[in-house]
Amino acid sequence: MCFTTSGLFPLGRMINLRRSAEIIGNVIPKDNHRDVCVSCWRVLLLVLVVGVLFMSSTEMEDVAMTSQQLFTEIWCIFNMVMYAIYLLSVIFFSVLIEGCECDAKPEFRFGTDFVYYFIVASVQCAIPSMCQIFCYDMFGAHGFASSASVICRVFVLVVLVDFFLSIVQCNYILGIVYVIAYNGIYAIVFDAAIKLDDDDTAVDYASWITLCVLWSIAITHCKNWVNYKWWTSEKISFNVDTLQLLDVDGVDESVADESENLLAASSSGDDDDGDAKDDEPSGSGGGGGGKRFISIAMGSCTDQKKRTIGTYQALHREKPDMVLLLGDNAYTDLAPPTITKLQTRLCKTERVFSEEYQVLLNHKDFRPEKYDFSNQVWLALWDDHDYGENDAAMDYAEKLPSKQAFIEFLQTIQETHRVQQIDDQIAVMQNEENRGVYYYYDHEQKLDDAVVKLRVFMMDTRFDRAEDE
Numbered sequence: 001m002c003f004t005t006s007g008l009f010p011l012g013r014m015i016n017l018r019r020s021a022e023i024i025g026n027v028i029p030k031d032n033h034r035d036v037c038v039s040c041w042r043v044l045l046l047v048l049v050v051g052v053l054f055m056s057s058t059e060m061e062d063v064a065m066t067s068q069q070l071f072t073e074i075w076c077i078f079n080m081v082m083y084a085i086y087l088l089s090v091i092f093f094s095v096l097i098e099g100c101e102c103d104a105k106p107e108f109r110f111g112t113d114f115v116y117y118f119i120v121a122s123v124q125c126a127i128p129s130m131c132q133i134f135c136y137d138m139f140g141a142h143g144f145a146s147s148a149s150v151i152c153r154v155f156v157l158v159v160l161v162d163f164f165l166s167i168v169q170c171n172y173i174l175g176i177v178y179v180i181a182y183n184g185i186y187a188i189v190f191d192a193a194i195k196l197d198d199d200d201t202a203v204d205y206a207s208w209i210t211l212c213v214l215w216s217i218a219i220t221h222c223k224n225w226v227n228y229k230w231w232t233s234e235k236i237s238f239n240v241d242t243l244q245l246l247d248v249d250g251v252d253e254s255v256a257d258e259s260e261n262l263l264a265a266s267s268s269g270d271d272d273d274g275d276a277k278d279d280e281p282s283g284s285g286g287g288g289g290g291k292r293f294i295s296i297a298m299g300s301c302t303d304q305k306k307r308t309i310g311t312y313q314a315l316h317r318e319k320p321d322m323v324l325l326l327g328d329n330a331y332t333d334l335a336p337p338t339i340t341k342l343q344t345r346l347c348k349t350e351r352v353f354s355e356e357y358q359v360l361l362n363h364k365d366f367r368p369e370k371y372d373f374s375n376q377v378w379l380a381l382w383d384d385h386d387y388g389e390n391d392a393a394m395d396y397a398e399k400l401p402s403k404q405a406f407i408e409f410l411q412t413i414q415e416t417h418r419v420q421q422i423d424d425q426i427a428v429m430q431n432e433e434n435r436g437v438y439y440y441y442d443h444e445q446k447l448d449d450a451v452v453k454l455r456v457f458m459m460d461t462r463f464d465r466a467e468d469e
Contacts, residue, residue, distance in 0.1 A: 042087050042091055043091070045158075045162060046084055046087045046088065048155065049083060049084045049155070049159070052080065052151060052155045053080050053081065053084070055151065056073070056076075056151070056152045067203055068203055071190055071203050074190070075133060075186060076133050076153070076156065078186070079126045079129050079130050079156075080155070080156070080159070082122050082123075082125060082126035083122075083123070083159050085122055086119055086122045086123045086126065089118055089119045120169075120171070121174075121178050123163065124170055124171070124174070124179070124220075125182040127160065127219060128175075128179050128215035128216040129179070129183060130156050130160055131212075131215045131219070132208065132211050133153075134153060134156050134157060134160065164222075164223075170220035170223045170224060171220065172217065175219075175220050176213055176216055179209070179212050179213050179215075180209060180213060183205075184209060187203075187208070190203070191203070191205070228308075291447050291448060292447055292449070294322065294443075294445055294452055294454070295319070295321045296320055296324060297315045297318050297322070298323075298325075298326055299311040299312065299324075299325055299329075300326040300327050300328055300383070301327070301328040301385075302329060302330070303336035303340055304331065304356060304357075304359045305331075305343075308365060309366065310365075312363075312365040316371055321376065321377070322378075322443060323376055323378045324380075324458075325378070325379070325380035325413075326381060327381055327384075327386065328386055329409075330356045330357050330359070330360045330385075330386050330409075331356070331385045331386070332353050332357070332385065332386050332387075332388055332402065333384075333388055334351050336385070353402050353405030353406075354404075354405045354408060356405075357405055360409075361412055374416055375417065376416070376417055377419060377443065378413040378417070379422075379441055379456060380409065381437070381460065382406050382462060383462065386406065387399070387402055387462040387463075388402040393462065393465040393466060394462075394464050394465055394466060394467075396462075399462075399463060403437060403463065404430075406437055407426060407429055407437065410437070411426060421442060422439060425440075426439070435463075436460035436463030436464055437463065438457075438458060439458050440455055441455070441456045442456075443455075443456060
């Protein structure tokens with residue numbers, strides 16, 4: 001997961017993206033040196049957090065404070081504890097992932113999911129509160145309670161820098177809920193059990209929680225905007241040939257042997273005249289122009305009503321030979337996991353399948369006007385949300401109009417590069433009412449050393465699916 005990269009070290013990636021070990025060529029190679037550095041940074045930060053917490057807690061006992069000062073001091077210490085728990089959880093999560101094949105061991109799924117959500121909740125609770133504490137100390141009139149509190153605030157700044165240089169993915173709605181509950185519980189406990197009885201200074205809990213919520217929204221927007229710009233940036237466009245990511249010298253021997261076998265198998269399937277089919281897309285270097293691999297881009301789960309769709313911006317950046325749209329390509333059920341779901345519910349928008357696909361087809365990011373699609377093959381399958389309803393199956397009442405709209409969408413994305421094999425199967429879909437929208441495509445492309453043949457199956461997991469499957 002992206003959050004396990006910690007802070008500080010993503011600074012190097014964001015400044016020099018072309019050298020990023022995580023992103024180069026859309027490949028995540030094993031980098032023991034990077035892993036050791038990140039782990040050392042986490043441990044160092046954790047030790048410093050514990051040290052500052054100990055110093056702050058011991059010095060607080062000898063300092064006279066107002067209720068407001070006590071409120072911020074205790075809250076600052078508690079948020080540092082939360083960040084320490086966040087660091088411990090990340091270290092534990094990284095060790096757990098590294099030490100076992102979690103996908104192969106279902107018994108680890110619950111534990112890893114719990115740790116993940118706990119990490120997200122802890123950091124989304126602590127960081128907005130830390131921002132509010134830091135700004136309150138800097139611009140408030142009450143000042144610092146002790147020298148230890150000054151050191152603590154300086155370290156709060158270090159923690160904030162660490163967080164903002166990380167690539168943690170934040171959530172708007174959950175973040176607001178976390179912050180309100182987190183600060184609200186503390187305010188109730190403080191007012192009932194900790195507040196000084198002989199101090200008339202009032203603590204404005206409502207304003208405090210409101211400002212923390214505003215910090216949460218601002219932080220989430222900033223983090224997600226930076227992450228979005230990062231992943232869709234031209235600066236991280238892969239260059240597999242230049243970086244020699246597929247060279248045999250740089251990979252494990254078993255992987256190299258498997259690659260050689262696949263290449264030999266593809267070579268044995270050449271046509272007698274050695275030429276590729278007429279349907280062969282030359283793509284970004286296809287047709288033998290120094291190309292050693294087939295580039296396939298995949299995308300799914302895109303809200304067609306969003307102003308920008310990062311999936312397609314990143315996809316077009318890669319200039320692939322083949323594009324596979326793998327379901328939920330348009331949320332024809334009007335229920336995407338984004339803010340547009342609320343908008344459509346409030347506006348009581350009436351669903352028309354073809355119109356929702358048309359919104360996607362007309363979107364500026366889906367098919368940019370200046371982009372050349374003539375050498376790309378586009379294939380699509382559907383899932384439940386473009387089928388028409390969450391987890392819908394064979395008994396879905398509107399499956400036939402949904403099927404017709406999907407077929408029209410599939411025909412439209414074929415217009416820039418027609419493949420007779422796909423057209424023939426689309427015709428069968430239209431003529432057979434009770435047939436799903438499954439089909440296959442035989443791709444043949446001439447590379448430097450061979451003619452590679454692929455058969456791509458586009459499955460239909462909805463039309464004939466039983467409800468309990």
